[in-house]
Amino acid sequence: MSARVAVLACALLLSACASFDPGNPPLATYVPDAGYGFERLERGDNSDGLFVILTFSGGGTRAAALSYSVLEALRDTTIEWEGRRERLLDEVDVISSISGGSFPAAYYALYGRKMFDEFPDKFLYRPIQSDLIKRLFLPSTWWKLAAPGFGRSDLAAEFYDREVFGGGTYADVIARGRRPFVILNATDMTTGSPFPFIQDQFDLMCSDLAGVSLGRAAAASSAFPVGLTPLTFQNYAGTCQYRQPPWVELAAEDRESRVNPRRTARAENRLALADHGTARRPYIHLTDGGVADNIGLRGPLTAITSPNHAWSVLRMMNNGKINKLVVIVVNAATNPATDRDQTSRVPGLVDTLKAAATVPLDNYSFDTLELLSASVNEFNEDARLVEGCKKLAARNGTQCALDIPAPHHIELFPVQVAFEYLGSAEERAWFKNLPTTFQLPRETIDTLRAAGRRLLSEDPEFKNLLKAVNGCLADSEHSC
């Protein structure tokens, strides 16, 4: 017995010395227009004129099911656009996802429409959480976990690679080479900033995203703090002749004038990650994407409002390419009931930590949605202002007609799929008390799938969109 213990102890010690495998290979030489980027994807029949962005929030299997239901509904929605009858799903250009929402996003990036045959059984209906916990009790797992560079999320990444994504990597996604551009988001634990899995971000670290597995990206995006460990990536900055885009230096220079602190912060984050001098960060620890932005909307918001972005939508608008912009936010946020306020007892440590971990996220999500509304309103107000001025001037006679040059006009459709929009208070309460876990009963998944479809079809902006493109969402009773 003692010999066995000694062998085990030696094995654990040896594994602790095992070399760290970051799962992200270095990039030999930086090539600005290479790797996984929006501009490099084939547009195919997907028009730019109707530009559709989906964002999938965090929330474990609950979020995965709700996001999946929206993809199903878009597949079943037919529209008329540019003289063709097509599926709205085929017009989706970008998907930005967080945590649980990253699983359907990644699966769609890898397998496209095949996901509708496979994903429910591969992920949604599967007791992922139990399977992961079982693996924790295997001696071979202890061996791995004894290494300081290997955590529970590395174990989860291996599991997702093998059991969910079939070992698929970004090289496979690049090989598919078509829209939508799928962006899985994690959070840089040190800076607290979003960390998107796109080549533009990996260029900063002189790393080749093509060699990263989807399982590892999804594991980083869903490394829910405490329950799952952060995932460590190697930063090879300074080894590939990387050059920052020109806007970075300009935005960093604006620090003193404070003219646009958000842009300056983005520039400084890029400079910090690419630093290969004294402030070098050889390792980057990524935690759940929800820590930085639980609805995956921050990146798209920047793309809509700034030309200085890896897939700037504003640039496309300025080029007159986009006529209708649709942003569908799938938000699986809950608000579980609590009896905390029924007693004078001081809330315990677990309760307090849970509130500290989740309440700021929800508040931030609320603010992010407000920012989306503000951006939409700004675009619409600009158009109304120009029209109003023209009308006022024209009242004084045709000689007073004004020719006010205005930016290219686009119609915006901000759609929200969230439990808070369910009409029935009882139903709302049921959904808002669903747990955040990677395992839900089959009936719950089915109920979520039905709710997502219904919420989408009932959203006022989605109805406006369908009217504008002569669209129709088929259901079990009506086909289009």
Place this chain on the structure above:
Amino acid sequence: MTFPTRRFVYIDGEQNGYTNEVLRVDAGTHVFDLGNVRNYQPASRKVMVKDTTVLEPLEIAFTKKDGG
């Protein structure tokens, strides 16, 4: 961005709309130019964009170079 003819506009090195149109850009310092056919002046303009509105946009003028 004004210029006697319709040209591509480059903002911070990236093609971004056309001359003689109102373009949107976020606040901050940006570099504007008209690309590699250098028959215009100045060669580029570095401008801090702020406090503009749709009715009062910032005008950035380029002219043709003599003989351009």
